[in-house]
Amino acid sequence: MNFNFDISTKIRIENVSGFREYLEMIKNHKVLLILSKTMEERFQLSDCIKIFEKENKCNRILKVSPNPTEKDIKNVLDTVDVKFDLVVAIGGGSAIDLAKGAIALSYCIGENYSEESILESIVNKEYLKYKNVIEFVAVPTTAGTGSEVTKWGTIWQGDHTKKLSVEADWLAPTSAVIIPEVTVKMPIRLTLSSGLDALSHATESYWSKKSNPISRELSKSAIRLIKEYLPKVIKEPDQYEYREKMCYGSLFAGLAFANTRTTACHSISYPLTMKHGVEHGFACAVTLTEVMKYNQKEIIEYDELLKAFGMSNIDEIKNWIDMQCSGIQELRLSAFGVDKKDIEDVVQNTFTTGRMDNNPVDLSIEDVRDILIKVK
Ligand SMILES: [Zn+2]
Secondary structure: OOOOOOOOOEEEEOOHHHHHHHHHHOOOOOEEEEOOHHHHHHOOOHHHHHHHHHOOOEEEEOOOOOOOEHHHHHHHHHHOOOOOOEEEEEEOHHHHHHHHHHHHHHHHOOOOOOHHHHHHHHHOOHHHHOOOOOEEEEEEOOOOOOHHHOOEEEEEOOOOOOEEEEEOHHHOOOEEEEOHHHHOOOOHHHHHHHHHHHHHHHHHHHHOOOOOHHHHHHHHHHHHHHHHHHHHHHHOOOOHHHHHHHHHHHHHHHHHHHHHOOOHHHHHHHHHHHHHOOOHHHHHHOOHHHHHHHHHHHOOOHHHHHHHHOOOOHHHHHHHHHHHHOOOOOOOHHHHOOOHHHHHHHHHOOOOOOOHHHOOOOOOHHHHHHHHHHOO
């Protein structure tokens, strides 16, 4: 079997004080810093930011909305008053994806831009005419996104009608800085949803059409870690060791799907998030075991996948996922306010190129409808 396994992002495991020292070192750069107020407090970055601002070399974006749109990218570009040469994004998938959107658009957008022209540039992939020279440091603060090692970022159309993306080899972060310490304060609901996102990345990557021996080993390691440590971290969220293990689980899953992409569960998740506000991790995990039933016969080394979960069949995996969600969020569509009458519209919006056609089994509209009715 011939295959490529590419990773251009440097990975660093760090602690908060080491990261603050790094920020001190880059104060002569023209920095675009994307982070939320909560993250500024969690990293105790106020002093660093003041130094940056005194030198008039830092633009900071403190408000990061979940699921960034063309409007959020415009907001970043409006705020930027110094042409930046270094971007530091600290946050979950939304902060890192927003940074990718801003980097891509900073090249191709002229002086007079609008939300419409930004949207057009994304759809027509105008940024691909350029080559990035901006250094990009991604610091994930949830253990789940994987965006710190992928070359694509999800951008949502502001009127909630479409999921878009920016994608280029040069949009993969130059460095990913993993700081387990900052995930210790993560709320339980976010811990669960981002952990389930990472589990979906690992599992979908395992059965993806593009999976290969390296990605499958990474997937299995990620699944073993998440299976062991997600219950522990939910029970004892302050335990550093458990948080650290979840960060590795998320990173291994990220490295796996950065090379293979995700499949049907992510494709089905997009309209659930876009139209019904279901958090990304729950929106992916809700169909994971039903999609697994469809895929089962086509999964390479299927027994190895079950072994990584430490289970003997798909029902046991489903029970285990439900057990983790118990008392936090029931994992059924109706529990997220998605009614039976909404399902048809969701079904019609589930086919995303690059995801659904990467599933090992070709799912029809009827199959997707059947999957969604089973988890309604
Ligand atoms: Zn995901």
